[in-house]
Amino acid sequence: MLVKCPECQAEVSDSALKCPHCGKQLRKPKRGFFGKIFLWLFYLFNVLMLLWLISGMNATSEIANQAVTEAEKAGAAIGTGIGITMILFVWAIGDIITGLLALMTRPKA
Template sequence: MSLIKCPECNKEISDSAFKCPHCGKVIKKAKRGIMGKIFLWLFYGFNILMLWWMISGMSGAAKEAATAVSEAEKAGAAIGTGLGFMMIIFIWVLGDIITGLLAIMTRPKN
């Protein structure tokens, strides 16, 4: 960290500052740090993964229901599918909150 001169008011400011603390001139645009990038991609990747899980779960459940012979098996498959979907949605929402919060917390600040 070193000091540079503000191009607007000529006062010395830190080179890590995004904005001049004296006149408010924007020195450089705030950038997402490496952790911010990781969390942002984690958020996107998580949503893609959950979507894929939901789709593959749906096709798997449809197959299971089609091969079920007895009523009890059909009911079991339906309950299992319902619970499975509730679990997927629960994990999805929870994961979105966690990864979303991390992405927001690591957002560039001015």
């Protein structure tokens, strides 16, 4: 289907993002199918990691509360540190991967 360019009145395809005659932007570029999936994956991943971090902190603080001796408390603290570090590490790696995928599939003008 052909539409008229509002700028130069030339007939352009309605699927064109830009007028081929005057270069006016006709429509905003949209994300493709995979672009949407990767973007949602990126958001979903961040939400899941946040939930994991919160639940991880809750679980380890419960262990720390139940610890009686100083050695047990120290062990729980170290365990928490390792656990949180691991979560943050996985989070960072996953964010880079899903972020890059979302970036690569972003719409081009």
